[in-house]
Amino acid sequence: MDLISDLRGAIGAERVLTAAADCAPYLTDWRRRYTGTARAVVLPASTAEVATVVTRCARERVAVVPQGGNTGLVGGATPDDSGTAIVLSTRRMSRIRALDCANQTITVEAGCVLQQIQDAARDRDLLFPLSLAAEGSCTIGGNLSTNAGGTQVLRYGNTRDLTLGLEVVLADGQVWDGLRGLRKDNTGYDLKQLFIGAEGTLGVICAATLRLFPAPRATITALAAAASLEQMVALLARVGRAGGPALTAFEVMSASSLRLLAAEHPELRQPFAAVPPWTVLVELSDHDGEAHAIDLLERTLGAALEVGAIDDVAVARSGADSRAMWQLRESIPEAQTRAGGNVKHDVSLTVSAIPAFVASTDARLRAEFDWIEPITFGHLGDGNLHYNIGVARRDALPRLQAEQVRINRIVHDAVHAAGGSISAEHGLGQLKRDDIVRYKSSLEMETMRAIKRALDPFGIMNPGKVL
Amino acid sequence: MDLISDLRGAIGAERVLTAAADCAPYLTDWRRRYTGTARAVVLPASTAEVATVVTRCARERVAVVPQGGNTGLVGGATPDDSGTAIVLSTRRMSRIRALDCANQTITVEAGCVLQQIQDAARDRDLLFPLSLAAEGSCTIGGNLSTNAGGTQVLRYGNTRDLTLGLEVVLADGQVWDGLRGLRKDNTGYDLKQLFIGAEGTLGVICAATLRLFPAPRATITALAAAASLEQMVALLARVGRAGGPALTAFEVMSASSLRLLAAEHPELRQPFAAVPPWTVLVELSDHDGEAHAIDLLERTLGAALEVGAIDDVAVARSGADSRAMWQLRESIPEAQTRAGGNVKHDVSLTVSAIPAFVASTDARLRAEFDWIEPITFGHLGDGNLHYNIGVARRDALPRLQAEQVRINRIVHDAVHAAGGSISAEHGLGQLKRDDIVRYKSSLEMETMRAIKRALDPFGIMNPGKVL
Numbered sequence: 001m002d003l004i005s006d007l008r009g010a011i012g013a014e015r016v017l018t019a020a021a022d023c024a025p026y027l028t029d030w031r032r033r034y035t036g037t038a039r040a041v042v043l044p045a046s047t048a049e050v051a052t053v054v055t056r057c058a059r060e061r062v063a064v065v066p067q068g069g070n071t072g073l074v075g076g077a078t079p080d081d082s083g084t085a086i087v088l089s090t091r092r093m094s095r096i097r098a099l100d101c102a103n104q105t106i107t108v109e110a111g112c113v114l115q116q117i118q119d120a121a122r123d124r125d126l127l128f129p130l131s132l133a134a135e136g137s138c139t140i141g142g143n144l145s146t147n148a149g150g151t152q153v154l155r156y157g158n159t160r161d162l163t164l165g166l167e168v169v170l171a172d173g174q175v176w177d178g179l180r181g182l183r184k185d186n187t188g189y190d191l192k193q194l195f196i197g198a199e200g201t202l203g204v205i206c207a208a209t210l211r212l213f214p215a216p217r218a219t220i221t222a223l224a225a226a227a228s229l230e231q232m233v234a235l236l237a238r239v240g241r242a243g244g245p246a247l248t249a250f251e252v253m254s255a256s257s258l259r260l261l262a263a264e265h266p267e268l269r270q271p272f273a274a275v276p277p278w279t280v281l282v283e284l285s286d287h288d289g290e291a292h293a294i295d296l297l298e299r300t301l302g303a304a305l306e307v308g309a310i311d312d313v314a315v316a317r318s319g320a321d322s323r324a325m326w327q328l329r330e331s332i333p334e335a336q337t338r339a340g341g342n343v344k345h346d347v348s349l350t351v352s353a354i355p356a357f358v359a360s361t362d363a364r365l366r367a368e369f370d371w372i373e374p375i376t377f378g379h380l381g382d383g384n385l386h387y388n389i390g391v392a393r394r395d396a397l398p399r400l401q402a403e404q405v406r407i408n409r410i411v412h413d414a415v416h417a418a419g420g421s422i423s424a425e426h427g428l429g430q431l432k433r434d435d436i437v438r439y440k441s442s443l444e445m446e447t448m449r450a451i452k453r454a455l456d457p458f459g460i461m462n463p464g465k466v467l
Numbered sequence: 468m469d470l471i472s473d474l475r476g477a478i479g480a481e482r483v484l485t486a487a488a489d490c491a492p493y494l495t496d497w498r499r500r501y502t503g504t505a506r507a508v509v510l511p512a513s514t515a516e517v518a519t520v521v522t523r524c525a526r527e528r529v530a531v532v533p534q535g536g537n538t539g540l541v542g543g544a545t546p547d548d549s550g551t552a553i554v555l556s557t558r559r560m561s562r563i564r565a566l567d568c569a570n571q572t573i574t575v576e577a578g579c580v581l582q583q584i585q586d587a588a589r590d591r592d593l594l595f596p597l598s599l600a601a602e603g604s605c606t607i608g609g610n611l612s613t614n615a616g617g618t619q620v621l622r623y624g625n626t627r628d629l630t631l632g633l634e635v636v637l638a639d640g641q642v643w644d645g646l647r648g649l650r651k652d653n654t655g656y657d658l659k660q661l662f663i664g665a666e667g668t669l670g671v672i673c674a675a676t677l678r679l680f681p682a683p684r685a686t687i688t689a690l691a692a693a694a695s696l697e698q699m700v701a702l703l704a705r706v707g708r709a710g711g712p713a714l715t716a717f718e719v720m721s722a723s724s725l726r727l728l729a730a731e732h733p734e735l736r737q738p739f740a741a742v743p744p745w746t747v748l749v750e751l752s753d754h755d756g757e758a759h760a761i762d763l764l765e766r767t768l769g770a771a772l773e774v775g776a777i778d779d780v781a782v783a784r785s786g787a788d789s790r791a792m793w794q795l796r797e798s799i800p801e802a803q804t805r806a807g808g809n810v811k812h813d814v815s816l817t818v819s820a821i822p823a824f825v826a827s828t829d830a831r832l833r834a835e836f837d838w839i840e841p842i843t844f845g846h847l848g849d850g851n852l853h854y855n856i857g858v859a860r861r862d863a864l865p866r867l868q869a870e871q872v873r874i875n876r877i878v879h880d881a882v883h884a885a886g887g888s889i890s891a892e893h894g895l896g897q898l899k900r901d902d903i904v905r906y907k908s909s910l911e912m913e914t915m916r917a918i919k920r921a922l923d924p925f926g927i928m929n930p931g932k933v934l
Contacts, residue, residue: 102700102819103850104707125708147653155712158651161628174910183849184625184815184891186614186664187903188933189915193660197653214707233569240571240681241592244754245622245712287711288763296755348651352569382650383570424651436654443641447922448656454921455914466655 055173068142074429110141147197149425225276250381522640535609541896577608614664616892692743717848
């Protein structure tokens with residue numbers, strides 16, 4: 001019996017798509033940079049069915065490309081164009097299996113949409129803090145496989161830090177039950193760490209037990225203006241001392257980012273009369289309540305203003321005010337799209353290295369390409385910048401397109417020279433698979449390959465990604 | 468040239484100990500349960516020297532047993548009695564290489580004593596939160612290799628969660644430079660996770676870049692009394708809602724623990740007139756200050772008292788008061804030693820499973836051994852209990868000794884049945900190496916062995932431990 005008939009018999013004919021129109025949504029990535037082909041798209045509804053699919057693929061050495069919400073930014077869930085792979089979508093595995101309030105954990109299947117998990121936690125007055133732009137459509141399986149970051153990493157860490165247990169179908173189809181809800185477990189190698197962030201190249205994550213937190217009583221933001229990134233780095237330390245773990249976001253935006261918003265989103269209220277060189281969104285999550293958070297922000301940022309550490313400040317008066325401030329920050333990517341595109345870099349550095357990196361890389365790029373405009377924004381508290389290169393005038397867009405590879409190279413070389421990472425939160429996928437070889441030591445690459453060979457000796461799990 | 472002469476030539480004769488008296492301190496573990504022999508004890512002073520030692524050992528297939536402060540509790544750093552291994556002590560590698568205040572990171576060598584790192588952070592008004600009983604003599608290399616837990620895990624996580632980068636000498640002597648200070652880096656497999664908690668079986672951790680935090684302005688504790696562990700679990704949720712991340716410890720102590728303290732440490736002030744069934748130490752780390760913390764504890768625990776959720780409460784009036792409360796909790800292990808020993812269990816469960824586990828396991832043990840007395844205490848907030856079995860009367864000590872293996876088996880079987888871990892924070896070492904095979908699936912054991920083979924194909928790294 002051929003593989004497709006076999007799979008249809010095993011998990012149901014309607015779960016094995018082969019018609020072009022049915023398969024199409026699974027074969028192109030969200031940003032439409034990658035399109036592949038596949039022998040079939042399968043939609044198993046349980047871990048046992050995933051095991052069935054992978055066992056059969058392993059037997060015939062057929063590649064398996066796991067896919068969640070298909071919102072990834074690096075082509076990590078799109079098959080190649082050989083047409084030989086099976087795309088394994090986890091969308092039908094979307095059950096919340098358990099929510100343990102006393103243990104503050106939730107156990108979810110890989111196909112759960114992130115927002116569904118946030119909502120389930122909120123219903124019990126708990127918080128699942130992972131939060132990112134795609135939360136309405138990305139799945140937790142994808143978040144785990146890319147070790148997603150987002151806007152709350154400063155306080156709660158990346159997806160890895162939120163994960164206590166995993167259930168994984170290994171490359172030979174066996175099910176590893178590591179679905180524990182324990183905060184301490186030192187009984188050998190922590191295998192789950194291998195699958196988190198592996199972008200589906202070592203196995204298929206089918207379920208996870210995740211940490212929850214008491215929900216804060218209020219979340220309040222402020223915007224502060226300063227002349228330099230050095231001042232923003234100093235402000236981060238100042239606000240951190242004052243707020244400690246209540247500080248849950250510290251998001252910088254360059255003047256070019258705010259000017260772009262003014263042009264493309266004139267409906268959004270700009271915080272300051274004149275656009276300052278740098279603006280930061282500071283968020284406090286407070287267990288005392290709104291008044292306490294507002295008071296703490298006013299005192300801390302007021303003192304900073306008084307000594308000239310910042311130039312201006314606006315503290316939100318309410319949760320609604322705070323959401324409006326977040327809207328500024330969150331509208332930058334859309335504004336960039338409206339402006340005709342840009343060359344994106346998702347980079348991280350030590351916080352202390354960021355001011356010099358931005359100054360020197362801006363200068364280096366401007367010297368070579370006098371028509372560019374860096375749109376720099378992101379999670380300064382995590383050392384993670386979205387250092388995206390746009391154009392000063394729209395008629396330079398074709399040149400930007402043409403110089404994309406050179407711009408990438410200049411930026412990534414600078415990141416590497418400063419000890420940073422060329423993929424802070426998006427992963428490698430297909431997009432950065434070749435680049436990374438330039439920056440990682442051959443020893444590290446070879447050690448990664450040794451792990452890959454140990455866990456996936458026939459190389460069927462998501463080939464052509466990461467390694 | 469033989470290996471010893473070779474090593475002497477390479478790192479200096481005085482760094483290669485072979486005389487019995489010189490080697491003795493490195494050949495017996497801290498609890499004096501394990502004694503081994505070794506061809507030599509070597510004391511390299513740098514990562515390059517560690518690489519030299521491991522390269523030469525690898526060439527001759529000689530086992531390497533890494534050792535830090537030799538304070539481990541499971542015999543993980545003691546060689547076997549074959550006399551063929553080299554003990555590699557990291558004690559001479561105790562330099563703090565860098566402290567980056569803006570990035571809130573510290574880069575340290577493996578032989579740094581934990582307290583040295585805490586002090587270096589404190590000097591810059593920062594906090595390195597890892598804290599445990601052996602902090603005056605354990606080394607960070609050992610903490611990393613055992614993924615040490617301690618008293619602040621509830622808020623800051625285990626050693627793994629505090630680690631951003633590692634420098635490791637691999638089993639063939641190559642140096643992997645993964646010493647990054649990045650909070651986000653999704654560029655392939657997160658190799659450092661493999662070495663953390665591996666107890667030296669995959670390589671020698673030589674240095675680490677660790678996270679620091681803003682130091683809280685005040686740390687204040689309270690003691691609360693309740694009739695049951697169920698009430699304590701409910702209180703944990705209540706205090707968590709009120710304090711959020713300010714809640715940094717939630718440590719329970721059974722009545723038997725406090726009675727033992729009264730007998731063995733009569734100098735310590737008991738908090739309540741009559742010893743309650745359960746007492747909890749609650750700690751808040753507050754960025755507002757002492758008054759805010761005291762007020763929050765009084766309000767939260769006062770409200771709990773009012774509705775009968777707890778039976779009594781004492782809030783510390785100062786940092787000194789708080790330290791006295793901690794002294795109660797921290798004196799329990801010493802009191803147990805004075806009382807003539809006990810059968811220790813370092814177990815973890817989901818927080819929600821703990822009350823039923825303690826009730827049923829107490830009953831099961833008492834039914835079989837009517838002369839025992841469980842001394843139960845530990846980190847309830849992390850689901851981690853030190854479920855130590857002592858005796859009701861001293862004359863039963865020989866029976867306790869004789870029944871140790873059966874008691875272990877009953878407790879660990881119960882932990883496993885409840886989905887828990889038989890080693891929450893101490894690791895496996897030699898002590899639990901055979902036990903773990905009973906509880907981990909053969910698939911998980913085989914996957915661990917596959918990793919071991921991939922990274923240490925000749926099996927020279929700390930053989931006889933973990934796997």
